[in-house]
Amino acid sequence: MHIPINSGPSGSGGHSGRQAGLSDGGPATLVDSQAAAADLESNEAATTPLALEVADLGKNFRSGLLCRRIRGIEGVSFNVRRGEIFALIGHNGAGKTTTINCLLKLCRPDTGRVRILGRNHAERDARARVGYLPERPYFFEHLSGRELLRFYGKLLNLSGADLDVQVDRVLAQVGMTTAADRRLRQISKGMLQRIGLAQALLGDPELLILDEPMSGLDPIGRREVRELLRDLRSRGRTILLSSHIVPDVEMLADAVGILRGGRLVKSCERREIAAGASYMVHARAPGEDPQRWPTWLREAKPEQSGVALRIPAPDTTVLRGLLSSCHQDGMAVGSVETRHTGLEDLYLAVHEQGVRS
């Protein structure tokens, strides 16, 4: 994914840290293959066409008789490559739904430019290739699931046998075949969410925009939806989703954008989030006087029973080099601990930063 704005400290830091670690020693084949894989990934990223281009998107609303200005979003920019899952996360009111509504031209952005699958988002044909699930999927309660899908199918210019086939296909995809003929006013919230997802899948759209797709689903339903989204990605579909449920996003997303107060304050890729993991090595100190310790131990943190050494990136090559150095200097290693700094930590850190500022 190409991200034109602030990629943040942990993003670039994690990546460069890993590169620095690679030159510290270890098997040459592993170093080479890791570097080659990283290069390949970044080259691939640069050449993959974009499904969604969002630049400097801004939207304010007016409310009440005095037309009081309510800030929606400001300067939101991000790109989504074809075939990837990009997640927008943020607190309530952070601007996720406003961003999506602007993308779909449901509200007119004050500033910015949006291109969907290479076309201006105002063009109706661009929207024909997009499937959308809203945050609160209220549908016509007088219809059954199948009738609703037939109605939406007609709006996508489907008809006849093609429409029937598509409706049956999406019902099966979301596991609603048996409940398809029940009126929507009689089904549960989770089932309604599945029907909402089914209508978004009609017409086999190239880009799916899903606002809180896991909302209202039980754990099994969430897992099924995750599997469905992975399957869609494997078939080359692009997915933009917004969610509060960070673990789900972490399991699914190739790239993440964090919105706070209407601004995209951080965006990063999956490998950058994974790079947030670290190793902590606990070893016996080489002597009682730290002044006489080898120079490479300068960064070590003294502990009651020895020293703790932190490797900021999950790099086994650096770990091996460190363990070797401990062995050479006669330091018995007590334990090696893996610490994960996942998306949730990143999200909370961004939020706390916002609270402080």
Added chain:
Amino acid sequence: MSASHVQALAMNTFRETVRDRVFYLVGVFGFVLLSATAVLSPLTVGAQGKIMTDVGLAAMVGIGLLVVVFVGSGMVRKEMDKGTIITILAKPVGRRTYLLGKFLGLNLTLTTMLGIMALLFGLALYVAPGTFSPRFLVAVYLTFLELTVINAAAVFFSTCVSSVLAAVFTLGVFVVGHLSDSIRDFGRLQGGPLQEKISTAVYYLTPNLEAFNVRGAVVHGDVIAADQVFMATIYGLGWTAILLLLAGGVFSRRELR
């Protein structure tokens, strides 16, 4: 504007009114008709047909108005408030197409209701000896045109204001529309230059619904000229087009969130 989209939206709206049991109102019409026959007929010796025609045609207008005010004026707003509109407009459906579909859907409901009521009414006239005249169909047709104009007004208000206000304004169009001649005459005869201007403005800015009122003529057996029906048709379609264009203009600028 896609005809298949308009058709899908119109049929969905029609189906919604059917499943929301709006057609139960036809039962109310039947009840009114039976009551009129049973209660009023013995009191009006020799004028049974007139009474039945008068009450029957008035009931058709009243029931049609109820549907337009309570269903039509909340039609678009309800979908905006609930959010169903968002999934429709996220598809390649234009906003004007959406409005036209909703309007035609409710008009299909009105047509079906008026058709059933006209059939019941015709049967009632046929059963009562010496009262049947097919001229009542002209009144039904012009009632349909009148309700079409009010439906377009309801759609327009429903894009601008809340459901409650839209219902009040739609009802206001019905009342002022039937009094517009009187309002203009009152301004000319009683008021000063300002009042005259205001009353003239009201006259021209609201549809004159008396143009569709031939109920008195049908009751009294007067001749209804074909020209009058033709001009009323042009007038009704013109007002409908103006109101729908205005609604489309407002709705295309509407922010949805």
